Amino acid sequence: MPIQQICTVAGMTRLDASTWWMVLEAGKLVEEHGLRGGQFLHIKCGDGQLLRRPISVAYAGWDEPEDLVTLIFEVRGEGTRWLSRRKVGDELDVLGPLGNGFDMSKEGRYLLVGGGIGVPPLMEYAERSKPPKAAVLGFRTKDKAFPAIVSRFEEACEKTCLCTDDGTLGYHGFVDGQVRDILAKDNSFTDILACGPRPMLKSVVKVAAEFGVPCQVSMEERMACGVGACLGCAVKMKDGTMRHVCKDGPVFRAEEVDWDG
């Protein structure tokens, strides 16, 4: 059940001109309400914006000490710009936990696929102890492949493949090429867990389907209430129904999504 929590900013690190690593004191969100990576917090970004901003959780109760939440976000507009100007000690009005996160079993084997700012919501899943994992991480360019993030995957996963759109780091091209190479050699993954822009998800899902590997995708849509009341953040499903990123997602089973809708 979501609650309102006033969270104090415990850490604020600038990764580059537009990307921030923010750590919040979680209050009751983790221990009592079970917040975890892949879910999101709906954050009030000052009085100048009507709507809250949904920000994905990279880590919840995973860093030491265990009552912290890590958010890694990009400045996209006025709301996130306001958020990027917070200082350690500032308080934020937060609603959460919201959304579902990925489904990961202890017995499974997982391929994590992230693109750009869709990489951080996979971080906690990379580090969950038991299941063996591989990762394919895509970035626009080398400068966007922040070592603070990439190194976490390299340490936790059996194999981590990096790709850049411009070829400045790792494989030159999009993530689906690397996913194809991996699945061609080994398609025994329980699930692909994917997070990134919709065109990337669509191409990964296509490759996954060719090799018969199921896929969970974390999706984005413009959101208002964040709790399932306003029906704003709709995603069209194959059966013609609409589901909602805030309440039914952000993670959906790829085979249920209408990728042409």
Next chain:
Amino acid sequence: MGEQIDMSVELAGVTLKNPVAVASGAFGFGREYGQFFDLSQLGAICCKGLTLHPREGNPPPRIAETPMGMLNSVGLQNPGVDAFIRDELPFLRQYDVKIIANISGNTPEEYGVMCEKLSDAGVDMIEVNISCPNVKAGGLAYGTRPDLAAEVTREAKRHSAVPVMVKLSPNVTNVAEIARAAEDAGADALSLINTLRGMRIDVNTRRPILKMNTGGLSGPAVLPVAVRMVWETAGAVSLPILGMGGVSTGEDAAQLMLAGASAVAVGSALFADPWTPLKVRDGLMEIAVRQGLSAVRALTGGVRPW
């Protein structure tokens, strides 16, 4: 001191324990915001708009933020009137709060069928939406022509055993004309304003943000329009008015009441703060105390225009 203020108001013979309702479309069927506060603290709940048959609504994106407001083009996504009565109304009935069903039809006859089902099911009032800007059939078309507004109102009244409140559009030149048509056709109350048609364009892609290109504007930005239209409507008819549009504080609510509303509804301000309706209620009470009123209903129509 607050306890001495009578917060109750009357809306078409229905007594609300306080003048603060939540607006249709912003509150679903109450389950989500019911996680944050006891729904019995509200004066009334205007439920998400219903149609005779289920609707999946418009393609995304459906939301675009604007300066102190937002556009939406949800397009009446809803499970249909029968599913509402079966799956949602029993949940809402657990609370001591007036339930106002909101309906949209493709034809006047559809409004009649829904009124019959809903009044049989025991809702407290029916809000007849003739002003949805996001659907092609019915919706806004009925709200912009007095003859059609009257026809829908008559059909709803003929089939309803509970009071009928007609929801008016701000997207008209002369709201008084539509209001009078609804009153003459037998409406028991009026609610206004629905959203204002608007558009936002991404200058880089040159695409509108909303997939439907246009949508309905709500939020604090529209409050002055709502106050003006409630005032004009109150001057044209003798029906009670549920005022809405941009309410986020007790002061906003008091403005609408002074302009002529008997009660108010909170809509998109919920998205910033789920507890807004309770804060609006408390703010109204403070204003009543400050002004030495014994009952908050004394605010209604109290504006002193120049």
